[in-house]
Amino acid sequence: MDSPSIHMFFFKLKEVCYNQQLFAQARGKEGIHIKEHISPAKDNVILFPKTLDFYQIQLTVMLENERYGEAMELLRFLLQCQGQDERHYEEWQALLEWLEAAFPQYMNHGGGQGAGLDSYEHEEEPDEEEMKRQNVRAKLAEDQHYADKLLHTAMEEPLSEQTMLALEQLSYLEGSDIDDKLVGWLMQARLHPLLQFRVLQTLRKRGMQGTVQFKRGQEQVSVDMETVPLTPEEFPPQVAMVTERVAAQTEVQEPTLYYFAQELWSQFIMAIYGTEDYRSILDEDDTTIDIWAAALHQIVTESLTGSRNEEESRAMYEITDTMRFRFEQAYRSFRQFVSAGMQE
Template sequence: MRNSNSPAKENIVLFPKTLDYYQIQLTVMLESERYGEAIGLLRFLLQCQGQEERHYEEWQSLLDWLEAAFPYASEGEYVGESPAHEEDMGAQEMARQMAKAKLQEDADYANKLLRRVMDEPLSEATLLALEQLSFFEGEEVDYALTDWVQKAGIHPILQFRTLQTLRRRGVQGAVELKRGSENVVVEIEQVPLQNDDFPPQVAQVLERVAEQTETHEPTLYYFAQELWGQFMMSIYGSEAYYSILTGEDGVLDLWAGALHQTVSETLNGTRNEEETRTMYGITESMRFPFEQAYRMLNSFAGRPL
């Protein structure tokens, strides 16, 4: 149930693509620590009509946590630093203090968060639970997450976010992940915590897409950025991931072309593979790996092949 203090929903209806856009915006705001903007967007979304109840519950849960963890953001005073009388307490310390307070209220709170992560499908609520678990003390959480993340059948994004949580908690060492038929070994202390932490070859794929789209098709480039960031999380540590890190021009070109093609079809509903291949200089000899990359991106995006 939503908080009784939630604002009444106004006569605003979000279409599916509009909802997707706002969900992406919310993710970007949280990843870039723009908590004040995220709070404002959540308040707006809670006023909209026609969404599934689970969306409202997830938005309210996230809003409640953000307002408690970053109170000055909710008052419009948050500018990336704590106010003067709390300048020694950064955002992470505030979140850690909040976690401690939650445990004092409910000794089983950390276990409840673990159950949410492990038993519920990927959603904003599960990602929020992982974010909160970053700040709980105790090796029990480390052991539970380390054991669970190595099991089969976990959504790759949730898998990656769990690795980020483990790194934030200071866990070190290797874990073996199951990705379909592929087993992937990852060093926790090397897991990127933000987009800039990925090797430069990852950004070089986007740079190629930007050269072709940023001026004439900015919407395509925007969604390409979001899809590529999520896709990198999902293939982190895999053979495909390391093939990109070779940095070979032909490899980066074919991934850029596949990304462009996937997003273009998603937005426009049309397929013009020959034009895309020409645009990115993908020769006939590279056609098969291009089509493999395209299929991987389409599968991740949930599009039919």
């Protein structure tokens, strides 16, 4: 799982056209040849504007997560589609050629040019975890104080990507004293909820068992270490049901909103892990799922447009007057999380 950062969400929110910057950078790379005329393949595939927006967003996500093989295949697919402005084809071709030159090892990913979107698979790096483990232990062999240095970076230095990297490396080292120090830090320090969740993940990866109790804001939280999710897929299915409800309302007509709803939800669910709000989502109650989906839709709409139309969001998810109080509670939880992220 990527380093949890509410700051990254707001960066993405402000940079909706980030992919256009990438295209411009690719176009300006020395040695890139842009064909004078680029014709898509003769497949009768026509992208509507909203569909194009969706694929542009997907392309941005792939590039941000270094999924270069998938990005190349998506670009090849887009180049086969008809009916787009010529500059789009030039930008896609320029970016594809730059990616192929920079990352030739991914050029044959997914079966080549005609494979289409259905063949996407995550690029796998064999034994990546073991390689990381060996690398960290090699550093420990060279420096007997390496674990203490990692703990200092994580616990004493200002929060940054180095904090997350130190926690990741600590997950590969042995020693109960590391567990004790991380648990003590979790219990005694006032940590951002997303950092608390990353510490929990580190402890679980280290094999810690039992229950850990700590404060999340004003709430006392008790977490069973064996159940801490390490990937999005390890969260209970009710968590995914919330974004599925939002997808049903927005995926085609408002793909940008759906994209940011996914981003915010992934951050929020980590930040509330183990709390009363989190437990309420796991009630397996359709009404509860609708309430959280409506509140998520509402907060993202406000963030994107600056306007609030609560009645429209409530009607979309069939939030009745009897459900309104719970909807407003869920909305306040989102608002507090978003406000805290913007202030830090």
